[in-house]
Amino acid sequence: MRVLAIETSCDDTAAAVVDGGGVRSSVVASQDAVHARYGGIVPELASRNHVLTIVPVIERALVEASVTLDDVEGVAATYGPGLVGSLLVGLQVAKGIAFDRGLPFVGVNHLEGHLLAILLDRPVPFPYLGLLVSGGHTSLYVVGGIGTYRQLGRTRDDAAGEAFDKAAKMLGLGFPGGRVIDQLAVNANRAAIRFPRATLKHGEYDFSFSGIKTALRQYLLDGGGAPVSDVCASFQEAIVDMLIAPTLRAARALGTPTIVVSGGVSANTRLRVRMTEAGSEEGLEVAFPRFAYCTDNAAMIGYAGRMRLLGGQRDALTLNAEATLPIGVSHTGPTNPALASGDRST
Numbered sequence: 447m448r449v450l451a452i453e454t455s456c457d458d459t460a461a462a463v464v465d466g467g468g469v470r471s472s473v474v475a476s477q478d479a480v481h482a483r484y485g486g487i488v489p490e491l492a493s494r495n496h497v498l499t500i501v502p503v504i505e506r507a508l509v510e511a512s513v514t515l516d517d518v519e520g521v522a523a524t525y526g527p528g529l530v531g532s533l534l535v536g537l538q539v540a541k542g543i544a545f546d547r548g549l550p551f552v553g554v555n556h557l558e559g560h561l562l563a564i565l566l567d568r569p570v571p572f573p574y575l576g577l578l579v580s581g582g583h584t585s586l587y588v589v590g591g592i593g594t595y596r597q598l599g600r601t602r603d604d605a606a607g608e609a610f611d612k613a614a615k616m617l618g619l620g621f622p623g624g625r626v627i628d629q630l631a632v633n634a635n636r637a638a639i640r641f642p643r644a645t646l647k648h649g650e651y652d653f654s655f656s657g658i659k660t661a662l663r664q665y666l667l668d669g670g671g672a673p674v675s676d677v678c679a680s681f682q683e684a685i686v687d688m689l690i691a692p693t694l695r696a697a698r699a700l701g702t703p704t705i706v707v708s709g710g711v712s713a714n715t716r717l718r719v720r721m722t723e724a725g726s727e728e729g730l731e732v733a734f735p736r737f738a739y740c741t742d743n744a745a746m747i748g749y750a751g752r753m754r755l756l757g758g759q760r761d762a763l764t765l766n767a768e769a770t771l772p773i774g775v776s777h778t779g780p781t782n783p784a785l786a787s788g789d790r791s792t
């Protein structure tokens with residue numbers, strides 16, 4: 447089944463074509479330049495820019511896949527969690543295409559997309575431990591299979607990506623800041639500043655990044671002193687430590703042989719090295735999606751959506767956008783026979 451997938455949950459406009467042979471195309475139009483001057487994402491600007499770019503992005507995804515809408519057999523779109531105004535743009539365009547073409551449509555949870563992104567590149571046996579670490583989320587899940595997710599822990603305050611972005615802002619490094627900090631930290635002194643590592647009394651698989659953010663602010667108010675690259679390396683090292691500890695505790699307790707790290711922060715080079723080392727010391731395999739599938743993209747939505755469509759799931763065209771959406775909750779609406787009849791999958 448060839449699926450057109452659309453993702454507009456935050457500030458990236460993305461479309462992809464995914465079929466049984468894998469990812470045929472994956473196009474992402476970044477809005478970084480639009481939001482950089484505000485030091486964060488401005489929701490209304492994000493929605494308005496999705497409106498401008500969504501159709502050209504879909505057209506490019508079709509061209510790069512060497513297909514037309516006539517070759518598409520199903521449509522998938524992210525319907526939550528995310529910025530509602532942003533989600534609505536991609537969701538409505540996807541539903542419009544499904545309606546016009548009489549194609550089956552399914553809504554995909556953005557978090558499910560991230561957790562399954564690794565499967566675009568390689569098979570991983572279930573169950574695996576999924577660490578989802580992005581700008582909006584930092585959570586640990588047991589991934590028992592497609593559609594079977596159990597949350598073990600989550601951040602009590604900021605997401606790790608948010609901590610990176612706020613630190614970059616404090617250091618005058620622009621927005622979003624994770625990648626810049628990552629780059630500046632290469633070859634810098636990771637032991638220049640000893641930032642605190644949060645330890646939580648309850649919730650052994652939970653995370654907290656507000657303390658380190660405050661510690662950085664205080665360090666800078668006190669006059670700083672260390673080169674910016676050393677501040678970045680020290681800050682990054684503390685975040686990496688705080689991501690590794692609960693993840694390894696969970697892997698030990700559950701006995702899952704594989705840890706899969708996903709979401710924008712999984713692109714962090716230091717996290718990739720350290721988590722892999724920490725895992726291998728305990729005989730665990732650690733897997734990361736390729737860089738392009740770490741940050742927001744529609745290929746991961748295509749993978750999850752295709753699996754759901756192949757499993758017979760259909761969503762009504764009344765499916766709405768959801769700002770908060772727990773993963774694993776069934777949202778299957780009544781099957782619309784008119785749409786189901788458009789399903790040409792085998």
Ligand code: KG4
Nearest residue numbers: 580581582607624625710711713714741742
């Ligand atoms: O998954 P994503 O693209 O969007 C959300 O769903 O949030 O993640 C974006 C986040 C941002 O906070 C960004 O700073 C962070 O991922 N990020 C990184 C790196 N690349 C992106 N953080 C640390 N190191 C990186 N190399």
Ligand code: ZN
Nearest residue numbers: 580709710742
């Ligand atoms: Zn994301």
